[in-house]
Amino acid sequence: MPIGTTDSYDASSQIPDRVTGAYSLARLGPSQEAQHTHVTDVEILSASELIESAQYDPPLHEECRFGHNAFVRGHTSHRFGDGPPLYVDLERDSIKFSEDEIETSVDIDSIIWTTKVFRCKGSVGIYITPPFQTKPGIFKHNHTYVDITIPQSEEDANSPGGRTEWLSKRFPMSAIPHTSIGRISSASSTLNLYIAFPRMIHQHPVNGRRITLMPKEVLDIFWDRVLLPSIGDCTDVSWAPYLKHTLEEARYKARGRDGRKGGWGPPKIIPLSNDDFGDVQDRMEARIRDGEGELSMYGSLFFILEGKGIKLLTKDGQRGRFSGPEEALHQNLSDLDWSYMMDRRHGELLLDVGISFTPRSSDIPVVGVWRLDALEASFGAGGYKRGEIHHHNMLSRYGALQAEMQQERSQQTHIAFRSTYNLYYEAIRTNNNQANFASDSDAYKLSPSYMAECFDIMKVIDGCKDKTYGVRDEYRVSGHAARIMLDNIERKVGYLYFIHS
Numbered sequence: 001m002p003i004g005t006t007d008s009y010d011a012s013s014q015i016p017d018r019v020t021g022a023y024s025l026a027r028l029g030p031s032q033e034a035q036h037t038h039v040t041d042v043e044i045l046s047a048s049e050l051i052e053s054a055q056y057d058p059p060l061h062e063e064c065r066f067g068h069n070a071f072v073r074g075h076t077s078h079r080f081g082d083g084p085p086l087y088v089d090l091e092r093d094s095i096k097f098s099e100d101e102i103e104t105s106v107d108i109d110s111i112i113w114t115t116k117v118f119r120c121k122g123s124v125g126i127y128i129t130p131p132f133q134t135k136p137g138i139f140k141h142n143h144t145y146v147d148i149t150i151p152q153s154e155e156d157a158n159s160p161g162g163r164t165e166w167l168s169k170r171f172p173m174s175a176i177p178h179t180s181i182g183r184i185s186s187a188s189s190t191l192n193l194y195i196a197f198p199r200m201i202h203q204h205p206v207n208g209r210r211i212t213l214m215p216k217e218v219l220d221i222f223w224d225r226v227l228l229p230s231i232g233d234c235t236d237v238s239w240a241p242y243l244k245h246t247l248e249e250a251r252y253k254a255r256g257r258d259g260r261k262g263g264w265g266p267p268k269i270i271p272l273s274n275d276d277f278g279d280v281q282d283r284m285e286a287r288i289r290d291g292e293g294e295l296s297m298y299g300s301l302f303f304i305l306e307g308k309g310i311k312l313l314t315k316d317g318q319r320g321r322f323s324g325p326e327e328a329l330h331q332n333l334s335d336l337d338w339s340y341m342m343d344r345r346h347g348e349l350l351l352d353v354g355i356s357f358t359p360r361s362s363d364i365p366v367v368g369v370w371r372l373d374a375l376e377a378s379f380g381a382g383g384y385k386r387g388e389i390h391h392h393n394m395l396s397r398y399g400a401l402q403a404e405m406q407q408e409r410s411q412q413t414h415i416a417f418r419s420t421y422n423l424y425y426e427a428i429r430t431n432n433n434q435a436n437f438a439s440d441s442d443a444y445k446l447s448p449s450y451m452a453e454c455f456d457i458m459k460v461i462d463g464c465k466d467k468t469y470g471v472r473d474e475y476r477v478s479g480h481a482a483r484i485m486l487d488n489i490e491r492k493v494g495y496l497y498f499i500h501s
Contacts, residue, residue: 014371014397015044019087041084043076046092053077053086090398095366097359104490105356107315108325108482109474111191112144113305114173115347117281122335124193124277125269126182126231128250130219136212137180137194138306143404143417143476144173144350146302148198170407175210176201178304179219181227182269184335191307191333198300222298223247225291230283234276243270274337302347307333311354325353326486342479349479350416355489356423358470368471369398369422376401383409384418392422400425414481424469428460 021039045053053076054067066077076083118124150167178196185191197214204211224247232245244250254268272280288295313332314325322328330338341349359366369392379387379401387403400421410416430436437457442450477485 014091014373015087015089019044042087043084044087044089045076047088047090048093050086050088088395090369090395095359095361097361101360103358103360103470105316105358106325106486106489107311107354107356108329109311109352109354110309111305111307111329111352112142112173112350112476113341113347114144114146114302115305115341116302117278117346118193118303118305119278119337119340119346120184120274120335121337122184123271123273124182124184125271126227126277126280127180127267128223128228128244128270129247129254129267130216130223131180131267133179133213136174136178136214137192138174138178138304139212141172141174145170146173146176146196146198147171148176148201171198171201173304175212177212177214179214181303183266184305186333186335188313188332189307189310191305191336194304194306196302196304197298198302199297218297220247221295223250226284226287226295226298227280230280230287231270231272233283234279305336324486326483344478350476351479351482352474352476353482353485353489354472354474356470356472358423358468361468365466365468367422367424367469369424370400370420370471372397372399372401375420379403379418382415382418383413390421414478415475416478417476419474419476420472421474422469422471424464427464427467427469428457 019039019042021037050070053070054064055077069075069077069082070086073082074085076086147168148171150169152166173196176196176198177200178194180192181195182193183190184193200214200218202211203209228243228245228247228250232240232243235243244253250268284301288298288301310329310333314328317324317328318332322331340346357368359368372389372391383406384403385406387401390400390402392398392400400419402417402419402421404410404417405413405415438447438450438453441447442453475485
């Protein structure tokens with residue numbers, strides 16, 4: 001990835017001078033006759049040499065002094081005691097691949113569409129009761145923002161001169177109170193539909209954090225006085241026996257055999273066509289208006305459609321079945337009105353366009369890693385913010401990098417966010433992308449649950465030895481920018497290096 005680096009940049013030189021001693025002691029800078037230091041108290045090893053230095057791999061419950069020294073203390077081991085500290089140089093195990101030996105794969109991984117008036121080509125399933133949630137649907141920052149119009153103050157509205165302008169403020173999407181109202185499902189994917197209420201934006205009075213999880217009582221009022229009556233107003237009389245006109249009726253019919261109300265599963269849905277749900281949206285707005293002060297907190301609502309983990313639906317046009325990821329997306333998610341979604345007058349569509357680099361290594365599996373110095377140079381040249389670095393284990397020069405685009409530049413390029421990471425992460429990635437391992441106290445005590453967790457993850461990792469893992473570069477961009485990227489991204493591919501597994 002030469003973008004942003006200097007002409008003298010040597011990708012294979014990943015060991016700092018303070019370790020090798022290859023720096024000049026001259027006061028006026030380096031010269032041919034200058035003295036250099038000779039570092040003898042550090043031993044540089046490759047990853048394979050580090051593994052061999054442990055000498056043997058005992059069972060998990062037995063102590064391994066050599067392995068403990070190498071992987072925990074960072075020291076080499078000798079027969080009569082500890083050796084010098086070690087420094088790992090992954091470049092010693094590197095394998096160079098030509099451009100022809102690198103397989104590039106392009107896909108669309110997720111969609112986020114924000115709109116005031118929701119519209120689709122198929123049907124949308126609307127929940128007849130509020131879903132049980134312990135956290136909001138968008139519970140962490142997804143690097144998307146919404147400009148919220150701030151009403152005039154009473155003083156500005158009544159001041160002489162007739163000021164009519166309203167200010168706007170940029171809020172992260174995850175900071176706006178919202179709840180799941182329905183979904184669009186198919187055999188291959190599920191898209192979640194959220195409804196957001198910007199008038200409820202507020203902070204905790206003590207810690208100042210945004211409160212986005214809506215209370216049950218607030219949701220009950222919306223379903224009982226706004227959503228369910230609006231559905232009843234917009235359906236035919238033949239639908240009446242199947243509809244629940246009140247929340248109390250819907251919850252009574254959702255009881256289990258033991259009489260308990262609700263449950264952890266998703267609530268029952270009622271399918272509505274695009275025309276019917278359009279009428280429901282108009283009736284919801286009218287009911288909120290007629291409710292005046294009692295329902296005004298639900299005003300200015302908008303919808304968020306989110307679809308995650310759809311890369312296999314679009315990867316390389318499903319292996320050539322379609323002309324590309326865009327056509328595969330349109331055909332596999334045919335219930336969505338893509339021309340309406342692409343029109344920015346109706347809202348903002350964001351797509352995650354990703355490109356994966358995987359070497360064709362027939363002899364031995366390999367693992368690709370990003371060099372962080374080259375990544376930081378590339379992000380800096382692109383105008384991104386500082387971002388967040390995720391180091392590859394304890395290695396300081398390899399890992400992943402994520403960063404948002406600067407606001408002014410984002411408005412010009414339509415790029416909101418960039419994420420680069422190593423695909424070996426998929427080996428242990430959970431379905432909800434949350435870390436789940438034994439507690440520190442269990443590890444300290446070597447409890448049975450900790451040992452069982454270690455054995456389980458060892459089986460998973462052992463099964464990955466025969467797989468090749470590449471690297472991935474992903475961009476969150478607008479719909480129009482995604483179309484341009486998909487047409488040009490494969491031509492930007494260069495040479496990459498992959499580290500021997």
